[in-house]
Amino acid sequence: MSEVGPPDVGPPDSEFGPPDFKSTDTAAQAKARRWRSIAIAVALGVFVILVFIVTIARMKGHVADIGF
Amino acid sequence: MTDVAVPAAAAPARWQDYVQLLKPRVMSLVVFTAATGLVCARTPMNPFLAVIAVFCIAVGAGASGALNMGFDSDIDGLMRRTKSRPVPAGRVQRSDALALGVILSLFSVGLMALATNLLAAGLLAFTIFFYAVVYTLWLKRSTSQNIVIGGLAGALPPVIGWAAASGTTPLNAWLLCAIIFFWTPPHFWALSLYTQEDYAKAGVPMLPVVKGAAATRRAILGYSVVIAMLGLVPALTGLGGLLYFGFAGLGGAIFIALAFRLAASKAGDIPAGATGLYDVKANAKDARNLFAFSILYLFCLFAALIAERFIGLPPLVG
Numbered sequence: 001m002s003e004v005g006p007p008d009v010g011p012p013d014s015e016f017g018p019p020d021f022k023s024t025d026t027a028a029q030a031k032a033r034r035w036r037s038i039a040i041a042v043a044l045g046v047f048v049i050l051v052f053i054v055t056i057a058r059m060k061g062h063v064a065d066i067g068f
Numbered sequence: 069m070t071d072v073a074v075p076a077a078a079a080p081a082r083w084q085d086y087v088q089l090l091k092p093r094v095m096s097l098v099v100f101t102a103a104t105g106l107v108c109a110r111t112p113m114n115p116f117l118a119v120i121a122v123f124c125i126a127v128g129a130g131a132s133g134a135l136n137m138g139f140d141s142d143i144d145g146l147m148r149r150t151k152s153r154p155v156p157a158g159r160v161q162r163s164d165a166l167a168l169g170v171i172l173s174l175f176s177v178g179l180m181a182l183a184t185n186l187l188a189a190g191l192l193a194f195t196i197f198f199y200a201v202v203y204t205l206w207l208k209r210s211t212s213q214n215i216v217i218g219g220l221a222g223a224l225p226p227v228i229g230w231a232a233a234s235g236t237t238p239l240n241a242w243l244l245c246a247i248i249f250f251w252t253p254p255h256f257w258a259l260s261l262y263t264q265e266d267y268a269k270a271g272v273p274m275l276p277v278v279k280g281a282a283a284t285r286r287a288i289l290g291y292s293v294v295i296a297m298l299g300l301v302p303a304l305t306g307l308g309g310l311l312y313f314g315f316a317g318l319g320g321a322i323f324i325a326l327a328f329r330l331a332a333s334k335a336g337d338i339p340a341g342a343t344g345l346y347d348v349k350a351n352a353k354d355a356r357n358l359f360a361f362s363i364l365y366l367f368c369l370f371a372a373l374i375a376e377r378f379i380g381l382p383p384l385v386g
Contacts, residue, residue: 032080039083047175050120054183057116 081164085154089137089165090130090172097366098129098225104370105226105244107377108307109233120183121232125225128176128192132221135169135200138162140208147266169200180232188232195224209271212278219252220245226370240307244370250298251366254291254327257284258359261336262352281336288358292327296320299369306386312372313384319365326361330354 102125106118137144137155145156154160173196181189203218211217223245230241257275260267261284264276276284299316302308308316335355375381 026080029080032082035083036081047179050179051182054117054120054179057114058183 091133105229
């Protein structure tokens, strides 16, 4: 009787496969990464708002230049 | 199974590290000179757009700083003055510093084009490129005239400010640029006279390292005479008034006097019997004095120009 289950195909990882990475992140590093992500999101939001306000300010100037 | 540990960073990066990448002290000087150019243009401008223009120049300067720290991390790690910077200290990855620099460059140039005009945006892009690539990657490591030519990057902000306000760059804008350009060599060479051991260790060909301290002191004196004379010119071109002329005349005289004292000193010479690389600092007092005064001199000249605009003092000529 053969054993039931997936056949053991290929050599073990240690010889040919990708090595298993063990993350050495500490809680402090994870926290720092989270804050960095939040900061990037806030910066992007500020950038979008700035572009919007600048566009309005420029348009307002051009509209004021139009003579009737 | 093989366990491969990913090397941990020296310490997690703090927000202060990213601020440090932007070289805030350099940024403050850039903001000040750019604002001077903007004010001197005497062109009515939407105050909000004027603030945005100066903000873009500040962010562009910060981007240059981040790119500089990314590209220079190898030599920064060798110098006592710079080894605690975020990249050589291992708190920020070199690729992160470079990415931050590129993103902020795109951000600042794009917003500048949108808020003001393409001339100002183009000048800002050129300044970032000149500082990060031409100066940092090429001039700094290859010639003793590195800070002379590279000084153009630090000299351009008033021209950018002027262009942002008026869409043009007249001769007076380039005069402000020339003042900073000729101010840069005596300022940085005075500093390098007492930090030359760092530069020598890192293989950076600063003038005192390549030509020696005596030749550097003579070069400082020559440039100091030029900057003192050049500082007076705005009073003759319709840019500066009486207040400016007074500051430029008195400041220029003190600048030359300090440069003469430095030329006659032994600043930067390695004392006889010195045992350590850092003993060269023993004679640095005159170099430190000129370095400190050069900052005050430039600040007073540009502050006088801004003050005259707000007080309403007319230019001496025109």
